[in-house]
Amino acid sequence: xxxxxxxxxxxxxxxxxxxxxxxxxxxxxxxxxxxxxxxxxxxxxxxxxxxxxxxxxxxxxxxxxxxxxxxxxxxxxxxxxxxxxxxxxxxxxxxxxxxxxxxxxxxxxxxxxxxxxxxxxxxxxxxxxxxxxxxxxxxxxxxxxxxxxxxxxxxxxxxxxxxxxxxxxxxxxxxxxxxxxxxxxxxxxxxxxxxxxxxxxxxxxxxxxxxxxxxxxxxxxxxxxxxxxxxxxxxxxxxxxxxxxxxxxxxxxxxxxxxxxxxxxxxxxxxxxxxxxxxxxxxxxxxxxxxxxxxxxxxxxxxxxx
Numbered sequence: 049x050x051x052x053x054x055x056x057x058x059x060x061x062x063x064x065x066x067x068x069x070x071x072x073x074x075x076x077x078x079x080x081x082x083x084x085x086x087x088x089x090x091x092x093x094x095x096x097x098x099x100x101x102x103x104x105x106x107x108x109x110x111x112x113x114x115x116x117x118x119x120x121x122x123x124x125x126x127x128x129x130x131x132x133x134x135x136x137x138x139x140x141x142x143x144x145x146x147x148x149x150x151x152x153x154x155x156x157x158x159x160x161x162x163x164x165x166x167x168x169x170x171x172x173x174x175x176x177x178x179x180x181x182x183x184x185x186x187x188x189x190x191x192x193x194x195x196x197x198x199x200x201x202x203x204x205x206x207x208x209x210x211x212x213x214x215x216x217x218x219x220x221x222x223x224x225x226x227x228x229x230x231x232x233x234x235x236x237x238x239x240x241x242x243x244x245x246x247x248x249x250x251x252x253x254x255x256x257x258x259x260x261x262x263x264x265x266x267x268x269x270x271x272x273x274x275x276x277x278x279x280x281x282x283x284x285x286x287x288x289x290x291x292x293x294x295x296x297x298x299x300x301x302x303x304x305x306x307x308x309x310x311x312x313x314x315x316x317x318x319x320x321x322x323x324x325x326x327x328x329x330x331x332x333x334x335x336x337x338x339x340x341x342x343x344x345x346x347x348x349x350x351x352x353x354x
Contacts, residue, residue, distance in 0.1 A: 049236040050136045053347065054152060055145040057242035058320040059313060060252040062335045064097050066242065066343075067145035068105050073344050074141060074351075077106040079131050081124070081146025081155070084286045087115045089272055092265045093288035095256065115272060115283025121154040128155050132235070141351060149323040156233055160225050165217030173209050173216075185212060193221035198322045201287070202315070238350045240343070241329040244336070246321070253313045257306065260288070270296055287312050 053070065055063050067078050080086075084094040088111045097107060108131045113119050128144070128151075135142045144152060154160075177185055182205050189208055190197040192215050200207040214222045244252065269284075269292050277284050279293045288309055295305040331346065 049234070050132060051141050051236045051238070051350070052132060053141060053143045053350075054156075054237050054239045055143060055242070056149070056152065056239065056324065056329070057147060057335070058244075058249060058317045058324070059147055060095075060249060060256050060317070061242040061244055063145050063147065063242055064095070064101075066240075066340075067143050068097070068101055069340055070343065070347065071105040071143050073340070074143075074347065076140040076143060077108065077131075077135060079128050079142055079144045080107055080109045081128070081144050081148050081151045082110075083119065083124075083148040083151060084283075084288075085110050085146075086112050086119050087117075087283040087286070088113065089275070090115060090268070090283055090286070090289065092260050092263050092268045094286070095260075115277045116281040118282050121150050122159055124151045125154050125159060147320055149320065156235055156237060158234060160222075162214060162225060163218060165213055169217050170209065170213050173212055177205060177209065182208065185209070188212065189215075193223050195223035195226075195326075196221065198319045200319070201312075203285075203290070203312070238331075238347065239327075239329040240331045240333065241324060242333055242335045242338075243324075244334070246317075248336075249317055250314055253317060254310055257288075257310055257313065261306070266292060266296065269293065287316060 055067050055070075057063050070076075071078050082094065084090065085096050086109060087094070090096070096110060101107075102110070109124070109127055112127070132142045144155065146152065173185070182203070185205075186197065186202045186208050189211050193211055196211045197208075200211070202208075211222045214220075214225065218225070265288070269289055272284065272289075273293070273296065279285075279290065284290060284293065291309040291312060292305045294300045295302050331343065333343070
């Protein structure tokens with residue numbers, strides 16, 4: 049099987065910096081597995097690696113679609129497989145780096161096949177969404193399928209509806225289908241997880257949000273709005289963007305928007321931590337204290353085994 053290196057962890061744990069250092073040491077390239085960094089013009093709020101860092105190391109699947117385009121795990125798998133094949137043919141071991149667990153899992157194990165579901169179920173759920181609101185449906189999903197619910201945003205109507213649709217259409221939660229699918233690993237993976245205590249992680253999230261605002265996040269969002277990307281476009285529904293749109297329109301104070309953005313980022317981190325607790329890793333590293341030289345030694349042994 050084709051070998052790949054996976055760098056995973058919650059938001060703000062330093063995955064990108066480690067990926068760049070390893071890619072330089074191993075003379076290879078990085079595949080981004082971040083569902084927000086695919087969007088052009090959304091740089092600050094997605095913590096996208098700088099242009100200078102992209103000059104140092106080639107990054108794939110960053111800046112590939114406009115904010116009004118839909119992008120999902122299925123498209124990611126096709127795109128990432130093409131990059132992996134190309135890198136393998138050039139004698140390079142790909143580094144897959146990002147915190148969108150569903151993207152990485154789908155890439156490694158394939159997408160979960162589902163039976164055909166009666167379209168009337170989706171129609172009824174959409175009607176319920178309009179009448180009852182997203183929060184009620186999300187709480188319903190939390191009771192039916194807490195594994196999936198904790199892995200998606202409570203503000204994501206598309207994925208909430210899809211998970212409920214699968215349950216009511218098949219009689220089993222979406223997580224049951226994930227667990228019971230044939231999980232044959234498609235690549236030989238060395239998995240590296242970066243982690244921090246929850247307190248330190250939350251402190252990093254707060255600090256990073258402050259730096260984003262200082263670096264011009266509000267101007268970035270204003271420019272996107274001015275270019276016709278409204279609040280309902282896929283990109284503008286992302287964390288770090290949607291919270292500030294009401295402020296820019298004069299509907300809420302800046303302090304409220306900042307508080308919402310920080311809370312949503314903490315919620316994302318909690319969901320990611322829940323996801324990673326269900327998985328095993330070859331290396332689990334403290335983001336503050338690991339030594340790059342030790343990692344490289346282990347990776348070189350992994351390469352020799354290939």
